[in-house]
Amino acid sequence: MDCIFCKIANGEIPSNKVYEDDQVCAFYDLEPQAPVHVLIIPKKHIASVMELEEENAAVVSHVFLVAKRLAKELNLANGFRIVSNCGEDGGQSVHHLHFHLLGGRSMKWPPG
Ligand code: DGP
Numbered sequence: 001m002d003c004i005f006c007k008i009a010n011g012e013i014p015s016n017k018v019y020e021d022d023q024v025c026a027f028y029d030l031e032p033q034a035p036v037h038v039l040i041i042p043k044k045h046i047a048s049v050m051e052l053e054e055e056n057a058a059v060v061s062h063v064f065l066v067a068k069r070l071a072k073e074l075n076l077a078n079g080f081r082i083v084s085n086c087g088e089d090g091g092q093s094v095h096h097l098h099f100h101l102l103g104g105r106s107m108k109w110p111p112g
Contacts, residue, residue: 001045005096009043019070023062026070026101035104036074040066046097049086067101076103083111 007013008027015027018038029037042059046052052060064082071080080103085092 003045003094003096005039005041005094005098006045009041018074019066021066023059024066026066029100033100034102034107036076036080036102038070038074038101039098040070040101041096041098047095048092048097049084051097063099067099070101071103074103076101079103079107081107 004013008015009025017025017027019026019040022043024040024042026038026040029039040063042056042063044056044059046056046059067080067082071077080101083100083102084098085100
């Protein structure tokens with residue numbers, strides 16, 4: 001499968017990884033939108049939130065635990081945002097489920 005995030009997960013494409021275990025990996029976004037901008041992805045290919053089912057959804061809670069750990073390690077004690085863009089209207093450009101962990105500045109609401 002020609003998926004850039006699968007290739008990052010398996011090391012075929014280099015990335016600046018900040019965390020990795022058997023289920024997920026996390027690496028710095030190529031186009032950072034905040035002083036800290038990390039992407040957390042399941043290693044197994046899931047295209048988006050719309051492909052989550054009971055059978056593959058457990059990884060999402062693991063992603064959030066990893067986000068909590070990274071927030072501590074990356075000094076985001078003042079707060080942060082976690083975003084998963086889904087589909088065309090959501091602005092998803094890479095069709096492999098991923099969670100943006102953004103911090104290091106005050107976030108606006110609503111997002112654009
Ligand atoms: P989204 O628009 O929500 O699908 O987010 C995709 C993000 O992935 C976007 O912020 C840019 C980032 N990105 C795309 N290609 C690469 C890559 O090859 N390496 C890294 N580190 N980030 C990438």
